[in-house]
Amino acid sequence: MIKYRKDIDGLRAYAVIAVILFHLGYLPYGYLGVDVFFVISGYLITSIIYAEIKADKFSVWNFYKRRIRRILPLLFFISTVALTIGFFLMLPFDLEDLAESVFATNISANNINMLISSSDYWAVENEYKPLMHTWSLGVEEQFYLIYPLLLLGVQRLNKNFLVHFLWLISLASIILFLFYGNTPSRFYLLHFRLFELSLGGLFAIIFLNPKPNRSIYSISFYLSAIGLLLFLFIKDLNNQTLVLITTLLSVVLIISGGMVDSKISNLIFKNRYIVFIGKISFSLYMWHHLVFAFARYAFVENINFSLSVILVFITLILSVVTYYFVENPFRNKELFSFRKVILMLSALFILSTASALFLCHIGGIYKDFPSLGLEKKEDLQLSLETIFKSDQRHLEYNESIRQLNIPFEENEKPKILIIGDSFGRDVCNMFLESPESKKADLKYFDLEQIFTDTSIIERWQNADRIIFAANGFIGKAWIDQLADYYKLEVNLENIYVFGTKNFGFSNGIYYRNKASIKDYSKFYVSIRDHVMNVEKMLRDEWQERYISLIKPVLNDQGKVRVFDNDGKFISHDTYHFTRAGAKFYADLLDTEINQITTKNN
Numbered sequence: 001m002i003k004y005r006k007d008i009d010g011l012r013a014y015a016v017i018a019v020i021l022f023h024l025g026y027l028p029y030g031y032l033g034v035d036v037f038f039v040i041s042g043y044l045i046t047s048i049i050y051a052e053i054k055a056d057k058f059s060v061w062n063f064y065k066r067r068i069r070r071i072l073p074l075l076f077f078i079s080t081v082a083l084t085i086g087f088f089l090m091l092p093f094d095l096e097d098l099a100e101s102v103f104a105t106n107i108s109a110n111n112i113n114m115l116i117s118s119s120d121y122w123a124v125e126n127e128y129k130p131l132m133h134t135w136s137l138g139v140e141e142q143f144y145l146i147y148p149l150l151l152l153g154v155q156r157l158n159k160n161f162l163v164h165f166l167w168l169i170s171l172a173s174i175i176l177f178l179f180y181g182n183t184p185s186r187f188y189l190l191h192f193r194l195f196e197l198s199l200g201g202l203f204a205i206i207f208l209n210p211k212p213n214r215s216i217y218s219i220s221f222y223l224s225a226i227g228l229l230l231f232l233f234i235k236d237l238n239n240q241t242l243v244l245i246t247t248l249l250s251v252v253l254i255i256s257g258g259m260v261d262s263k264i265s266n267l268i269f270k271n272r273y274i275v276f277i278g279k280i281s282f283s284l285y286m287w288h289h290l291v292f293a294f295a296r297y298a299f300v301e302n303i304n305f306s307l308s309v310i311l312v313f314i315t316l317i318l319s320v321v322t323y324y325f326v327e328n329p330f331r332n333k334e335l336f337s338f339r340k341v342i343l344m345l346s347a348l349f350i351l352s353t354a355s356a357l358f359l360c361h362i363g364g365i366y367k368d369f370p371s372l373g374l375e376k377k378e379d380l381q382l383s384l385e386t387i388f389k390s391d392q393r394h395l396e397y398n399e400s401i402r403q404l405n406i407p408f409e410e411n412e413k414p415k416i417l418i419i420g421d422s423f424g425r426d427v428c429n430m431f432l433e434s435p436e437s438k439k440a441d442l443k444y445f446d447l448e449q450i451f452t453d454t455s456i457i458e459r460w461q462n463a464d465r466i467i468f469a470a471n472g473f474i475g476k477a478w479i480d481q482l483a484d485y486y487k488l489e490v491n492l493e494n495i496y497v498f499g500t501k502n503f504g505f506s507n508g509i510y511y512r513n514k515a516s517i518k519d520y521s522k523f524y525v526s527i528r529d530h531v532m533n534v535e536k537m538l539r540d541e542w543q544e545r546y547i548s549l550i551k552p553v554l555n556d557q558g559k560v561r562v563f564d565n566d567g568k569f570i571s572h573d574t575y576h577f578t579r580a581g582a583k584f585y586a587d588l589l590d591t592e593i594n595q596i597t598t599k600n601n
Contacts, residue, residue, distance in 0.1 A: 046201025
C-alpha cells in the first residue's frame, strides 16, 4: 500500500479548478488540468501495481475491482442524471446527441465518440454537451484496461526490462503526439496521450526510493509549481508544446513534492481546504460541465461572473453530496460487497444504456415537436436489427439534397450549380422551396469532393450560375486555386456566394420561453461573434456577388430572428434550416432567387 500524500490531492484540486475556470471562459489554458490528472493517474496506478508486483501480491482482477469501485458508480450515476435532465429540457437533435454520449460514456468510449461527432474540442457547440468532458475518462479507463496486463507481462518476461519498456512506450507516444498530422486524433485517443500516463508511472518507479537531497527537491518543486502556473497564461504556444511541458512539469512537481516539507508548500498544497477539494475532485470534474452545459442550453445565453459563482456553488454542493453518498459508500468493502456493487452498477448501466439507445433509435423524438416540424412515430418497431439505427428525421431534410449531386439534364433551363457543405444543402433547399426554382435546373456538388471528383469539370463548364455556400470563409484565392487545379475558366459575373448564418445560442432557451412570446416577428436574439466576423470577411471579399443570410433577419441592435411568423423554428440546431426555415428564407430572398434563376440577367 503506497503512502497517502496530501500534496497530490492538493495538485488535483488546482487541476480541477483550472478545468472549471476554463469551461467558464476565464482561463484559456485551463484545459491543461486534464493533463495533470493524467500524470497523477499514471504515477499512482504504477506505484500501486509495481509495489504489488514486487511483493508478488498483484492481481489483475483485484486491480479491476478497485477501479470499478472508484470510477463506475459516479460515472453511471452522472450519465443517468444527465439523460434524465436532458429528456425534460432538450430538443430532439440535442437529446439524441446526449443519448449517444451516455452510451459512449457508459462503455468507456466517449473520447472516440467525441472524435467522430465533434472533432474540435474547442468548438462552441461543445459548451452545450453535458457529457463532453467524459472523453478524458474514456482515455483513462482504456489505459486502466490494458496497462496492468502490459506491466505484468513485461515483468514476467524480464524483471529488469520494465523501466526500459516504459521509456519505450513513452517515447513512441511522444513521437506520435508531436508528428502525427490529425489534430483531433492526437487530442482524443489513448496512444497519443499514453506518454502522459506512462511518464508519471516511469518516474514513480525511478524515484521509488529517492536519495535525500532536500535542496534539489525544493528548487525543483518550486520551479515546477511556478512553471505550471505561468503556462496557464502564456500565449502563442501550440497545444502540443503546452501539453508536453505541462506533463514534464507535473512529473517534477509530483516527484519533488513528496520530499518537500515547508510552511509555504504545506500552505499551498496541504492545507485542509485545498486537500478537501482534491478529495472531491472527481465529483467536481463530473458535475461541473453538466451543470454549466444545461445552464447554457436551457436558461442563460451567457454565463457572467455572478452566475459563474452561483453555478460553481451548485457544483460544489452536488459534488460534496456525491462524494459522501456515491463515491465513498461504493469504495467501502464493509458496506457493499463486490457482488452488491456489480448488481447495482449493472442495473444502473442497463437502465441508462437501454434508455440512451432507445432515444438514439427514435432520434430523440419521443413526442410531437410542431415548432420543429417533427412528429412522434406511432408505429414504432423495435428489434435487434433496428435498435442501433437512428431515426434522424431532423437531418433528413438537409441530407436529401445529396440526391441532386448528379450531372445536369439536357434542357433549356438555366443550369445552377451549388457547391458547398451542409450550408450549401440549406441553400439548395431554400431554392427548392421557392416557386422560382421551377425555372432552373438545380444541382449540388459536395465541397468535400471538390479536389477528388473530376465530374466537377463538366458540371462547372455547363453551369450558367455557380453558387458557393459553406460553413466558413470561401475567398477568391481559393476559387482561383480550384480553377488552376482543373484548368477551369472563372467568370465572376456568374458566381454568387451565400453567406454563413446563425440563429442564437441555444434553441433550448427559446423553446422554454416560446409560450410567452406574443409576436414571433419581433423576437430577436444575440448572434455569435465569430459568425459576424465571417460575415464581414465574406462581404468585404465578394461585395455585390455576396448574398447575406444574416442581413434579412438582423435588426438594428445586431440581433437575429429565431422563429418564422408562425412560431416555427428557422433552424433545428441554430445553424441549419428546418423546412419552415428554408421556406421563410425563400420568401425573404425572393428577388435574389428570381435574379439567379432567370436565364438572361
